[in-house]
Amino acid sequence: MSSLRPALITDIPEILRIQALCYTSIEPERAESFINKLQQAPGCAFVVEDKNDIIKDTGNNSDAEIKENRKLLAYLFALPIRTEQPPALDADDFIVPPEADCLYLHDLAIDPSARGLGLSSPLLEAFFNTARARCFTQTSLIAIQNSVPFWQRYGFHNRHPLSQQPELQARISVYGEAAYLTCAL
Template sequence: MLSSPKYLIRPMQPTDLAEVLRIQAACFTELLPESEASLAAKLQAAPSHCWVVAATAEPALAAYLFALPWRAESPPALDAAECRLPEQPDCLYLHDLSVDPQARGRGLAQALVQRFLDGLAASGLDRACLIAVQNSAEFWGRWGFQPAPQTPALRVKLASYGPQAAYLEHWR
């Protein structure tokens, strides 16, 4: 589970949410952070797809990732108080990946993306989806995520993610 000698990737726990909120607040500059209730609902719905990076010498978290088995054409609403997984998911949806600004440059995002892609392979699903925010589409492109066609309903959902939001897919 080690991503480096100083960091440990482990499953997210409900007790991690205060630290997740701290990192989220530091990272989101173009849209409002999600509430603790929304993040707790996502964690409860898909605990095997939510991860944190903990510094082995400190109690503070350095990064986190939320993912959900979902339907590709209908990403979850931002800051929803409830999270009910669809009965027949067709993708693993990467909802949020954030790295504490003070921990950047240490390969933590890459380690979490690799953990996500390993989870995609283990899930039996062929596709990963995400909404790139804050001009992050280039970062995701390095991992094989490409722009996907957008339905009118998807464009409406994208609007809540900010003006630069891009819907991306990755096929295994």
């Protein structure tokens, strides 16, 4: 059984595990970067957790121990930003700007063993609900690893005037081949 919940600092080792499995075109972010995001944007990061009870047989059925095993299957990190200023990759000094006008989807990753289970839907629902609850009218992200078609299914596009500006393109060049996408709410 899987469940969605807010991300916690204690989830960082599992988040790093999933990140290492999912990203090949960028250098993985450090634990300090994720800790900074959790501290700066509480309520903007979510995980999907797989809760399974494991029965450890001690040789005597009456002495069987039940141990709860929790494994993260997916995560999403978002940050309030100014639309034209997506945060740097692996930043451990991010500060939410007081004039934030957009909820930026910094990272969504699903453990390869859990792909096809529909885990992106509850994570994105939580993301969009958070954006609306914070009265943002727009969201954004940087699409990497040929993921633009995936994001287009959720309403993201590159038609925002900022998407093609040289300054923004230079800023996101650290992501390799990437596209800055936005989605109006």
